[in-house]
Amino acid sequence: MTGTKDNTPVHAAGCVLWRRSHVAEGLELCLVHRPKYDDWSHPKGKLKRGEDPLAGALREVEEESGYAVEPGAELPTVHYMANGRPKQVRYWAAEATTGGFTPNDEIDRILWLPPTAARLRLTQPRDRELVDELLATMRRA
DSSP states (O other), rough: OOTOOOOOOEEEEEEEEEEEEESSEEEEEEEETTTTTEEEEEEEEOOOTOOOOOHHHHHHHHHHHOOEEEEEEEEEEEEEEEETTEEEEEEEOOOOOOEEEOOSSSOHHHHHOHHHHHHHSSSSSHHHHHHHHHOOOHOOO
């Protein structure tokens, strides 16, 4: 079909990945750097056909960050346009349990930062809002 635009949403999932700080009281959030876009974001990725969104989020987080996680509360779904198509990303709070980062073609660096520094480093405002949602969820728990 020439000239038609595919408006089918791209479905993706990820996590706002956190761990208890080793040096100070509080939390550190994991941000991933994608060299293709030169941006800092939360680990996330496209779902495979028929994949459960939470299972996809956990798979993507482990692929991108190297960490296995314990999922927590679901956070707000983020909607935006990517390459001319609507994209929908479901997020969960997730605590890093075991693992370690190894650079790859998709993700060349990760950072563990306190929430305030993570908000400043994140490239997209929509990702910054997820930091606030994580902290609000943890305060309610």
